[in-house]
Amino acid sequence: MGSQERRTEQRREQREALRERILEVSREIVKREGFASLSMRKLAEAIDYSPAALYLHFKSRGDIARALRVEGHASLRDAFLAHTSIADPAARLNAMGRAYVEFGLAEPETYRLMFMEHTDSAQAVAEAQRKGDDHAAEQGAATLSLIADAFAELRAADRLPAHAAPLACAEGLWANLHGIVALKLTGAALPETPATTLVELSLDAWFAPANRTEPRFISANRPDTSTR
Amino acid sequence: MGSQERRTEQRREQREALRERILEVSREIVKREGFASLSMRKLAEAIDYSPAALYLHFKSRGDIARALRVEGHASLRDAFLAHTSIADPAARLNAMGRAYVEFGLAEPETYRLMFMEHTDSAQAVAEAQRKGDDHAAEQGAATLSLIADAFAELRAADRLPAHAAPLACAEGLWANLHGIVALKLTGAALPETPATTLVELSLDAWFAPANRTEPRFISANRPDTSTR
DNA sequence: GTCTATAGTGTGATAGAC
DNA sequence: GTCTATCACACTATAGAC
Structure with missing residues (x-):
């Protein structure tokens, strides 16, 4: 025995x-x-x-892909966790955003596997969700909530308009940064601007008022406060 | 004869x-x-x-792809030209941004061909540029300058900080919107927020001060102008 | 210019012997 | 559990007859 x-x-x-x-x-x-x-x-x-x-x-080649995606999500999450100690939510989001893009550019093929070649049909996705075996998606959602949490903090501090849902903001910021990584990874001639500059511009667009005294874009309509 | x-x-x-x-x-x-x-x-x-x-x-299957990409870029450009008559540059950028995402979602496979599966090696891209037969890239650059022009106008009207290059801004905005389209086209479970909402959030981030009296994100550092 | 025929290479996955 | 052998495909591209 x-x-x-x-x-x-x-x-x-x-x-x-x-x-x-x-x-x-x-x-x-x-x-x-x-x-x-x-x-x-x-x-x-x-x-x-x-x-x-x-x-x-x-079970199949795709099954190996799934396992690798899970690994990738774990390591991306680690990259995010390194910045959770930043107290100011806007500064934290800046750091995490940069980390995200760095991850994508440092591990292009892993990133591709995770976010760019998951071209399964919609019904296959629904199937996987129903059966609950889309572990990558679950992990992705968990990681995303790190971002959403920061947005929620911004809102709690009245630094975010009430109509903006934290999760939507998180997904919006994510999508914006994904675009930068994705375009770089496809290796086209454009955009010619370096990724770091594009990241800077995007993050400034989202968080400029938190980082500088002047807003990034000056409204033509708003009264000029400097003449008071 | x-x-x-x-x-x-x-x-x-x-x-x-x-x-x-x-x-x-x-x-x-x-x-x-x-x-x-x-x-x-x-x-x-x-x-x-x-x-x-x-x-x-x-010459090859890839040659057909090139021809189709050229067609796609022409039709994208047409979609942009429909909005050139909008006088205010920020409003014009808003309209063109929306048109871009609409194009991508309406013609997903064409969009994929144009922006998502151009995975040629960097040296192949350089080669094509040298020989000047990357017509799609040339067209893309031409279309992109419609966006860059609008940013240049913003700057000329002092509604854009001097340090932000119009072309970089154009590429940044493009990349941000591309991210939204790309994530939707890969058909993953996330993001669950509808594309239109994500577009709204992104454009607001870029152009909020031009569209509303209050900035989208309220800085913790900036003196509150409402208490004067 | 257009055809048939095929070379040449790759693939994922499985049946059945051991 | 591991192997060999193979099925059943798909593909791009070309050679050579007409």
């Missing part, structure tokens, strides 16, 4: 180890060449097993 | 017509199923020719 248990325990550990190894190699291939060029054959050769062996640990 | 010329002229026209037909069918397939599922076989079958015939009119 005792030895029996030990044996099955060993089996389980070996199994786990191989799964981990598959994931590890996959991660490296994706980082280097992108998920598109991660084929089951190539992967099998790299770990010195036959292609068929992979299907004992992952 | 006259009849000779007529004959070659007919040939040229037939040739042109077939090229146009190929493009037309390609456009429809891309609109319906996306460029990824536009195969030379499928295309050939649809126009009732052999696959080989296509290579007489287009």
Whole structure:
């Protein structure tokens, strides 16, 4: 009985180890060449097993993608957590925004896998949500709430108009920064402005009044307060 | 001689017509199923020719993509030109920004082809620029300058700080809106906020002072002007 | 110019022997 | 659990006859 248990325990550990190894190699291939060029054959050769062996640990190629997305979201979340100690919510959002873009540019292929090639049909997405196995989306939502929380703090301090929902603001800021990363990653000739400058402009647009004495754009209608 | 010329002229026209037909069918397939599922076989079958015939009119599948991108940029530019008559530059930028997102959501597959799957290597891009045959990029730059012009007007009216370059602002705004479209097109579960709301928030962030009496975000540092 | 035929290469996934 | 062998496809692009 005792030895029996030990044996099955060993089996389980070996199994786990191989799964981990598959994931590890996959991660490296994706980082280097992108998920598109991660084929089951190539992967099998790299770990010195036959292609068929992979299907004992992952249901499909897409299943590996899911696992890698989960890893990616965890590491993005870590990048955010490094800034949670910043007290001022606007300053915190600035730091997290910068961290987000840095993450995307530092790990372009992982970022692509997470946010740019999830082209599943709408019904597949709904299916995954219903079954509750879209772990990446759950993680994404959790990370996003770090941002939403900061916006909620801004609102609590009356530094955000009442009509702006914190979650919507968080998603808006996220989308804006995603655009910068995405355009850079597609490698087109435009935009020619460096990403850091684009980030600066975007964050200033959102948080300028919190960072400087003059608003970024001066209204033509508003009375000039400097002549009082 | 006259009849000779007529004959070659007919040939040229037939040739042109077939090229146009190929493009037309390609456009429809891309609109319906996306460029990824536009195969030379499928295309050939649809126009009732052999696959080989296509290579007489287009160097490769990518060459067809280029032609379609050029078409897409032309139609995007048209959408922008419809708003050039708006006198106030901030209002014009608002209208063009909305038009941009509408274009992307209305023609998702064309948009994807134009801005989301141009994953050529950096050196290929440089090569194309050197040879001057990246017509899409040239068109893109031309369209972008419609936006940059409006920012330049804002600056001329002292409604934009001197340190903000109009072209950089244009690219920044573009990138921000692209992010909204791109996230919606990848069909992930997030963001759950509707695109129109995200656009509203983004444009408000950029142009709020021009549209309302109170700035969107209230600074904690700035003296409160309402207590004078 | 247009065709047929095919080369050449890749893919994800599975059946069945061991 | 792991293998070999293979199915069943799909693709771009070209050679060579007509």
